[in-house]
Amino acid sequence: MSEIWKNPLAPWRGDAEPQEAPSEAYSDPGEVWRAKRQSHTKLYKVGRLRYYHKWRGHGAKTWTRTRYWPTRRRVLDIRGEYNPKILRREKTIVDKRPIWWLLSFIAIAVAPFLAPKDLQSTLISAGTVFLIYAAINLCWTLILGTAGIFSLATMAVVGAAAYGAASMSVFYGWPWWTLPFVGGGIGFVFGVVIALPATRLDGFYYALLTLGLNELCRVYVVQSRTFGSATGGVYGADSFIPTGASQRVELIIGYFASFALMLSALALFRFVNGKRLGRILRMAPEKREAFAQAVGIDYRTARIQVFIISSVGLGVIGGFYASYFHGASPSLFSFDSVLLGLAMLVIGGLGKAEGAVLGTFIVIVIDKVFLQLGPIRLILVGAIMLGVVLLLKNGLFGIKHQFRDWRDKKKSENRSTRAEKGGEMLPEEATEAGDKDLIYAQRFDKMQRDYLKGVVSEKLVEEHARNPLGQHSEPLERLLLYFRRQPQVDKYAIAVIEPFKAYRIVALSGHRGVAPRVVEEKTYPSEREAYHGVFLRRVQDLLES
Amino acid sequence: MDLGFVIVSAVTLACIYGTLAIGISITWSSLGLINMAYGLTFATAGYGAWLVGDQLQAIDAISDTTWIVGPIVILAGILTGAACGVVICAVTFIPIHDKPNFTVRGLIASLAVSLIGTQVLLQVFGPRAKSLPPLFGDWELPIGNVVITADKGGAMISSIVLLALALRWMKSSRRGLEIRAMMMNPHAASLVGIGVRRTGFYVMALTGALAGLASVLLSQTYYISPFSGLTPLIKGLSVALLGGLGSVNGAIVAAVILGTNEALTSALLGGQYALITQFLLIIIVLLFRPRGIAGILDKAREA
Incomplete structure (x- = not known):
């Protein structure tokens, strides 16, 4: 601060007081405040x-x-x-999720009309596959996430329903609108059969068993003569796409029918996961079933119900699949399609509708749109899957949560490494303190002492020795004001032993009836020197604190 | 149908699948990892053996002497399998074994590795199937009216011998003791100073070597292709499931049961029903004993 002291009383006393006076240079008290306010941890x-x-x-x-x-x-x-x-x-x-859903629905509805002309057929059929697989994955998410049954037989249910529906249409000539119902029926039967062991088996035994069931279906279909071991599947089923239409119209009808299928799968997800069944199962996560059972939740029945409902949904999708593709092929059961489906779920995040749809989108874009990449596509999908599993706790939609957890961990680590204490309260002390004002009082006191320590100098002591009472320079005045404001306990005072001859420094007890204690034996010959002696003691105490 | 032939082939298959199942079982019980990349190890080991066999065929001096070529090719398969197991361990076990939700993530990570590895094999070696040179010479052993051919007899003997060696190693050596300690109680094992990661590498190398052995032996009957690992994986998993994950003895019993089942089904109903009866059998057994034949509920590893 400047070396000129401006008299604050000058405007009221007119010319009686000097406007300003030379003063010692001293630092700004605001600096301590600003340094204190600055965080030591790096801020993002x-x-x-x-x-x-x-x-x-x-x-x-x-x-x-x-x-x-x-x-x-x-x-x-x-x-x-x-x-x-x-x-x-x-x-x-x-x-804000409903807004994002609505925006993506609009994007899906508009997308086929915005696709570039030369790529239109590729993109629209890829989009159709995306929508069908998104519907499948939504049902699968219900099984894996909501019901917590680690089933890998999803594609087996879809494939069985597709085969059943396609053969009904091919061999008995049933019309296309019956196929989803046929598929649903087959899905129900399959669901009940597959659900039986799920009541008894643990997660991984069940996963491996269902993987085996999938393989069983594939081997059966490949070897069976009725299901076209020679022709590579059952083909010729009735379709909802009118026969006479142009290719573009066919594609667009298929696209929007699949869109409707995905919307109904979403509705199913919403009505199972967001309502009673979903809430029951959220009460009974894995390894805490005993608790749920103790409070009267029948989680087994709920799981089986969700499993069967999703299997019916998968069956309906299978019927739709047969109707859209005019039949079914053994590739439905292949290990790769199970793997790709699992990759879709894992990339997006298990147990979330948005995760299932986004994961499906990513994998389908890589698999069906970048056809020119060749077999590297699958390696790319595998690499993404591996990266997601190794780095993320729960897929892409778990990033937000994982980041917040990590940040909170770092925050508490930083908080716990802070151990400086200088009259301030440590965090754990502060939570214990009854009067929270004390925390702030002590913090302010610490800052003030930090500042005043920097102010003390030889010149200041000299100035005080010259003139203990009366008008002082600003830094000395700040110092003295601080000393005067201290509480009574152990405050220094001057005891008169003999007026005008001998003075002694004592410390007040701060309690009524308890005499002050003598601090030192030394006696001062004059009041002035005694004042200065008290000042020196206080400065020493300040510097030592 | 010749019952003797069926029995011989079923016993051979049981030996080979038992080898695979023991590998899967050990991995699960010691590391808590369901190694879905086991099929990839199987296929890679086959290719490793094929590469070495191909090189040996080019050398005229020894190309016809089976007793030199055979062991070298088998050894090459075992070593490739072990190396592949170590790589899989480094990718799927080491980074996430102490992270939350490891069992599911490990399963999915090994599936991803399997997806990538299979495609790489397809890129490098092409889709055409390869076959190994005959490893056990050309002899026949008639027992009564059953004829044991060279490939089957050799497969049976070598799998039993090598498996017995591996189990003996696990029983008698220091490393084997560590692995068995991990199988009993991984937390306690790490508390008494058995390195989880190091043991992970040993276990994966051992199980990879078992897969390599099975691969070489099975390639006598089937061909080596990038996707040839899937069926053995499924079979091995079924045997391990039926026997109870984590139990070596259970896996042996289950292998015998499933081999017999396969032989009987093929003889009585026809080969295409083998998988169906097999899964029905597994489901029935698991409904009564949810942790397999040997697994007792309390002693099995918690996921």
Whole structure:
């Protein structure tokens, strides 16, 4: 700070007081404050806080919440709150997922019309495959995530339903609209049969068993003469695509039918996972079944129910598959298709609808769109799958959660490494303190002492020796004000032994009736020197603290 | 149908699948990893043996002497299998073995490795199947009205001998003791100073070597192709499941049961029903004993 002291009283006393006086140079007390405020840990501005956009709230009119029939749910989860800083109401959209879903639905609906002309047939048929597989994976997610049954027989159910439906149509001439029902029936039967061992077996025994069942289906179909061991599948089933239409119209009809299929799979997911069954099963995660059972939850029945419902869904998809592709082929049962399906789920994140759809999208784009890459496509898919499994806890949609966990871990690590203590409270002390004002008082006191330690100098001591009382320079005045403000306990005082002859420094006890104690034997011949002696002691105590 | 022939081939297959199943069982019980890349190890070992066999065929001096070519090719298969097992361990076990949800992630990671590896094999060696030179010469051993051919007899004998050696090694050596300790209680093993990662490498090398042996032996009857590992993997898994994951004795019993089942089904119903009866059998056994023939509920490894 400047070496000129400006008299704050000058405006009121006119010319009686000097406007300014020379002063010692001293540092700005604000510096300590700023240094203190600066965080020692490295700050990353992005992602430290959960950022929510605040929408303007309503003014005078009542806020109406749109609820959709037949539930009492709201379209968006919106939280309303009053912001006392701006004196206004604000709205926060807590869960933005419906918006993203809606946007992606619009994108899916518009996509076939925006595809470039030369690639149109490739892209639309890839899109159709994406939508069908997304529907399959949504049902599979129900089994793996919601029901917690590690079944790998999904493609076996789909394939069996597709084969059954296709042969009904080929051998008995059933029309296309019956095929999903046939598939659903087959899916139900398959679901019941496969679910039987699931009641008894542990996760991995069951996974390996279902993998074997899948292989069994493949071998059976490849060897069976009725299911076309010679022709490579059953073909010639009735289709919902009209025969006379142009190729483009055929593709677009297939695309939108598959879109409808995916939407109904999503609805199934929503109604199973988001309602009673899903909630029951969320109560009974793996290894905590005993607790769920103890509070009266019949998790076994719930799991089997979810499994059978999803199997029926898979069967319907199988029937649709047979109808769309005019038949079924053994490639449905191949180990690679199980692997690719699992890759889709794992990449997106197990147990989440958005994960199933995004994973399917990524894998299908690599597998069906980048055809020119050749066999490297599968290696690429495998590499992505491996990377996701090795690095991420729960797929791409688990990144957010994993990052937050990691950040919280780092935060608490940093907090626990902080061990400096200088009159301040440590975090664990601070939580114990009853009067929280003490925390701030001590912190302020520490900052003030830090500052005053830097202010003490030879010149200042000299100045005080010259003139213990009266007007001082600003730094000395700050120092003295601090000393005066200290509490009574152990505060230095001057005891008069003999007026104008002998003075002695004592320390007050701070308690009524308890005499001050004598600090030193030395006596001072004058009041002035005694004042200075007290000052020196206090400065020494300050520097030692 | 010649029952003797069926029995001989079933016993041969039981020996080979038993070898695979023991590998799967040991991996699961000591590392807690379901090694779905076992089929890849199988196929890779076959290719390794084929490469060495191909080189040996080019050398005129020894190309006809089976007693030199055979052991070298078998050894090449075993070594390739062990190397492949170590690589799989380094990729799927080491990075995530202490992370949450390891069992599912390990399973999926090994599936991914299998997907990548199979495609790489396809790229390098092409889709055409390869066959190994005859390893056990050309002899026949008639026992009553059953004739044991060279490839089957050799496969039986060498698998039993090598398996017995491997089990003997596990019983008597220091490393084997570590592996068995890991199988009993992995946490306690790591507490008393048995390195989890190091033992992981030993286990995977051993099981990889077993897969390599099975691969070379099976290639006498079938061909080597990038996808040839799938059926043995499924068979090995079924045997291991039936025997109870983690039990060597259970795997041997299960291999005998499934071999007999396969032989009987082929003789009575026809070969295409073998898988169906096999899975029915497994499902029935598992419904009564959920952890397989030998696995007792409490003693089996918790996932």
